[in-house]
Each structure stands twice: as C-alpha cells, then as structure tokens.
Amino acid sequence: MRHRLTILLLTFLTTLTASAPGQSPSEQTRLEHARQTALENPHQAISLYRNFLRKRPAHRQAYRELWALSQEHGMRDTPGLLTSLAEEFPDGTHLRTSDHFLIVYDMPHAWADTRVRLLEQVHDAFYEQLIKAGFQPLPLHERLVCILFASHDDYLAYARQIGVGAMENTGGFYTSAANRVVFFSNRANPQLRQHGQRLEQMRRQIQQLRAALAEAEQRGDVSRAQNLRNRRIRALQALTQLENQYNAAIGRGNMSQTLHEAAHLLAFNSGIQDRRRAYPLWVSEGLATAFETTNPARPFGPGHDNPSRRHALTEAFNNQRVRPLADLIALRATRDIRPAERGAVYAQMWGMFHFLWTHHLEALRDHLQAIASGELRTGNAEANRQAFEQSFGDLEPLERQWREYVRAMTQPSR
Numbered sequence: 001m002r003h004r005l006t007i008l009l010l011t012f013l014t015t016l017t018a019s020a021p022g023q024s025p026s027e028q029t030r031l032e033h034a035r036q037t038a039l040e041n042p043h044q045a046i047s048l049y050r051n052f053l054r055k056r057p058a059h060r061q062a063y064r065e066l067w068a069l070s071q072e073h074g075m076r077d078t079p080g081l082l083t084s085l086a087e088e089f090p091d092g093t094h095l096r097t098s099d100h101f102l103i104v105y106d107m108p109h110a111w112a113d114t115r116v117r118l119l120e121q122v123h124d125a126f127y128e129q130l131i132k133a134g135f136q137p138l139p140l141h142e143r144l145v146c147i148l149f150a151s152h153d154d155y156l157a158y159a160r161q162i163g164v165g166a167m168e169n170t171g172g173f174y175t176s177a178a179n180r181v182v183f184f185s186n187r188a189n190p191q192l193r194q195h196g197q198r199l200e201q202m203r204r205q206i207q208q209l210r211a212a213l214a215e216a217e218q219r220g221d222v223s224r225a226q227n228l229r230n231r232r233i234r235a236l237q238a239l240t241q242l243e244n245q246y247n248a249a250i251g252r253g254n255m256s257q258t259l260h261e262a263a264h265l266l267a268f269n270s271g272i273q274d275r276r277r278a279y280p281l282w283v284s285e286g287l288a289t290a291f292e293t294t295n296p297a298r299p300f301g302p303g304h305d306n307p308s309r310r311h312a313l314t315e316a317f318n319n320q321r322v323r324p325l326a327d328l329i330a331l332r333a334t335r336d337i338r339p340a341e342r343g344a345v346y347a348q349m350w351g352m353f354h355f356l357w358t359h360h361l362e363a364l365r366d367h368l369q370a371i372a373s374g375e376l377r378t379g380n381a382e383a384n385r386q387a388f389e390q391s392f393g394d395l396e397p398l399e400r401q402w403r404e405y406v407r408a409m410t411q412p413s414r
Contacts, residue, residue, distance in 0.1 A: 027052075031062055038069055043076040045069060046141055053138060053271060057369045063136045070139035075100075078142050085145070099123075102143040107150035107185055115148055115183065115258055121296045122262045129301035130272065133357070135365055137270035144265050145180035155184035169339075171257040174264035176275045181261040202239045209235060256292045256308070259300075263291040274372040278379030280388075281331040283368065285346060286353025302357045312347035314410045322406060325399050328352055329388045330381035355405045360392060367391035 030052055038045035049066040053059060085095060085104055093106045098116045100123045105112040130137045149155040159167040159182070164175050172183035209232040216225040267273040267287055289309055293300035300306075316322050321344055328348060331337065337345045356364040367387070370376040376387040385395075392398055 027056060027059075031059075034062075035065070042069055042073040043141070046073070046076075050138055050141060050271070053136075054274065055373060057136060057271060057373050060136075063138075067139055070141070075140060075142050078102075081142070081145070089147075097143055100140055100143060101146050103146045103148060105148035105150075106154070107148060111150075111185060112148055115146070118255060118258045118296060119146060119262050122259045122291055123266060125291065125296075125299075125301050126263060126266045126270075129303055130270075133303070133361060133365070135272060135368075137266075137272055140269060144269055145178075146262075146265075147180060147182040149182070149184040152184050155182065158182060172261045174261045174268075176268060179265075179268070179275070181258075181265050183258060183261070199239070202235065206232060206235050206239065255294055255296065259291045259293060259296070260288045263288040271372060272368060274374075277371055277374070278332070279371065280329055280378050280384040281333060281336070282328050282349045282352055283371070285334075286349040286356075289346060289350035290353055290357070292350075302354065306350055306354075309347045309350035310409060312343055313351040313406060316344040316347060317406045317410055322348055322403075325352070325388075325395055325402055326385065329384050332380065332384070351406060351409075352402065355402055356392070359401065359405070363392050 030048070034045050034048035034052060037048055046066065046069055049062055049069065052062055053066065056062065081102070082095070085102070089095075089104055089106075093104055094109070094112070095102070095104050096112070096116075097103070098120055101116065101119045103112060103116060103119075105115075127137055147158070149158065156167060159165070159173070162175060162178055164173060164177075167173055172181060174181050209228055213225060213228040213232060216228055264284065264287075267284070268275050272287075273279060273284065287302070289306060290302040291300060292306055292309065293304075294308070313322070321341075323345065328345075331345075334342065353364075367376070370391065371378055371387065376390065378384050378387050389395060
C-alpha cells in the first residue's frame with residue numbers, strides 16, 4: 001500500500017495548478033517567507049507552510065510545495081518528546097518508532113508489533129482515501145504518539161491522570177489535549193474476563209477427565225474409560241470452539257478500536273480537523289467509524305462498507321430508532337447520548353458520513369475545510385445546524401434522501 005500511496009500522491013500533486021486566485025499581498029508575503037526559509041531550515045519552513053494552510057486550506061500551490069518539501073526531508077526528530085515520554089513512563093516500559101508513530105508500551109513485543117502494523121495500515125488508508133476524494137491532508141511533520149497498556153487498571157489510572165474522564169467501558173481513546181491515542185490489551189478487557197474465566201474452568205475439567213480416564217484404564221474398567229474418553233473428546237471440541245470465539249473477539253476489538261482512534265489522531269494532525277475547533281460529534285465520529293474494519297487486508301475507509309455499523313443502522317431503522325438529521329447534527333459530545341443508545345447513534349453517524357461521502361462529497365469536503373479554517377463556527381446545536389445548512393442546503397430534502405439511503409440498506413441485495 002505504501003508504494004500505491006506514493007504513486008497516488010504524485011499523480012494528485014501533478015494535477016494541482018500553480019495559480020492561487022484571490023491571494024492577498026500578505027498571503028503572498030507569508031508564502032515567499034516559507035519558500036526562503038526552506039533554503040536554510042526545511043523543517044521550520046514545513047511549520048510555516050502548515051500554519052499558512054490552516055488559514056488557507058484550499059491553496060493548492062502551497063499544498064504542493066509542502067508535500068515536495070516533506071517528501072525530501074521527512075519528519076523532524078523530536079528528542080524533547082522522547083525525553084519527556086521516558087520521564088513520564090516508568091522502568092519496564094518500552095519505546096519504539098515506526099514510519100509515522102512513536103509507541104510506548106509495557107506488554108510483549110509481538111502484541112505491540114501487531115498494533116504498529118495496524119497504525120501504519122490506517123495511516124496509508126487515511127491518506128489514500130482522502131487524497132483520492134480530493135481532500136488535502138497535510139503530511140505529518142513528526143511521529144504521532146501511541147500508548148499501549150497491558151493492564152486495564154493501568155489504562156484507567158492513566159486516563160484519570162491526564163483528566164479525560166470515565167473510560168471504564170472503552171477499549172481505547174484519543175485525547176486532543178495530549179494529542180495521543182491510548183489503548184490496553186483486549187485480553188485484559190473486563191467484558192471478556194468472564195469468557196476467559198469460563199475457558200480456565202473448562203481446561204480444569206478436561207484435566208480432571210484426563211486423570212479419571214487414566215485411573216479407569218489402570219483399573220481395567222473398560223466401560224467407564226470409554227465414557228470418560230467420549231466426554232473428554234466433547235469437552236475438547238467445546239474448548240476449541242470457545243477459544244476460537246474468545247480469540248476472534250479479542251482480535252476484532254483490538255483491530256476496530258485501534259483503527260477508529262488512530263483515524264481521530266490522523267484527522268487532527270493532518271489538518272482535516274483542527275484541535276482548536278469545536279466539532280459536531282457526527283463529523284469526528286462519522287470519520288473515525290468510517291475507518292473501522294475487522295479485515296484490514298481488504299480496502300477500508302469512507303468509500304467502503306462497515307458491515308458492523310451498517311447492521312446496527314438497519315436494525316435501528318427497522319425499529320424506528322433512527323434520529324432525524326437535525327438531532328444528529330446537534331450532538332456535541334458522547335455524553336449527550338444515553339449509554340444504551342450509543343451503539344445505534346454511532347451507527348447512524350457512520351451512515352450519515354457515508355451518505356454524505358457517496359452523495360454529497362464536494363459539500364462534505366468544503367464543510368470540513370470551512371470548520372478547520374474557522375470560516376464556519378460550530379460547537380452548539382444552533383451553530384451546528386446553521387453551519388450544516390450553509391454547506392448542504394435545507395434539511396428537509398436532505399432528510400428525505402437520508403431516509404431513502406438507509407431504507408435501501410435494509411433491502412436484500414439482488
């Protein structure tokens with residue numbers, strides 16, 4: 001994928017024109033300053049380009065020059081960050097880097113390696129999907145931080161330490177304040193603990209059957225030995241099935257959560273979203289859920305299906321629990337949703353983002369760009385509604401399109 005992403009980027013950049021209609025003299029001065037700085041201090045110039053593009057995200061020539069500079073000089077070293085992470089986390093914690101991430105972890109290396117591969121996969125998918133759709137994500141200027149805990153208790157303690165609130169029912173989170181993603185091993189997930197305890201109980205039963213079988217064979221009790229042998233075979237089959245379910249649940253949870261939170265991290269560090277802005281919940285969570293998958297070997301992202309979310313969305317529709325668009329766009333934070341409804345509402349935010357991506361892509365692109373640049377103000381229900389209608393038009397016809405889009409999902413494919 002890395003090779004395909006490079007080719008896609010180069011192809012996209014060659015289509016960008018050098019002109020910048022409406023460019024003011026002050027903007028031209030700032031751009032020239034970035035160009036001159038690039039001759040002596042490329043990484044400082046990259047920072048200047050990024051700041052310029054935060055205010056003028058549609059400036060294609062600046063975007064082209066930034067990518068060219070980043071491709072030539074790569075990401076800057078961050079010794080200060082490395083030092084602060086080493087001081088923040090105790091002995092026994094490992095620190096490693098990948099192409100685009102800096103990972104701190106305290107679990108087996110193999111488990112961390114799996115997360116690293118997923119992080120790099122979502123990075124490539126994120127840039128490939130957005131560039132192909134005409135967005136202009138900024139290249140990363142430095143590696144992004146990911147914290148991996150083996151213990152659920154340590155994960156919760158860290159969440160409290162940095163003040164992100166209650167995380168008992170989460171498998172990971174992105175914090176914009178610290179600008180990092182944090183996870184724990186799904187094997188320590190309390191929701192799976194009962195499953196693991198059942199596995200241990202079955203293993204003890206199999207050991208007891210094995211001991212009883214050996215005793216029966218030693219006594220020459222053929223009938224009892226055969227009965228115990230059959231019971232042991234059935235128990236082993238049941239154990240294998242339960243182990244497969246357990247490992248699959250661990251894998252799915254680790255995978256989808258990693259991709260979801262990493263999408264937040266990438267969005268807020270590529271200029272697609274800006275940490276200084278207050279976003280409607282549907283923007284942040286719609287984009288993040290779009291990158292969830294349980295099979296990253298296949299294409300995934302906003303232009304692709306998310307079967308888990310789609311199933312929850314169609315179930316909500318069939319039970320008449322799909323919220324009106326006006327309600328969805330008013331949401332500001334997860335706390336605005338009752339816990340029992342979160343699964344259904346997140347599925348609706350995925351569906352809404354997918355609907356806009358497939359039916360109103362240009363307006364969606366302009367909407368995200370306008371919020372990031374500060375041209376559109378969001379953050380409360382009324383501001384969210386006004387900004388949405390300014391980008392997508394009157395809600396009533398869009399509501400009809402949205403309902404028809406969801407209804408079509410409930411129909412069997414032919």
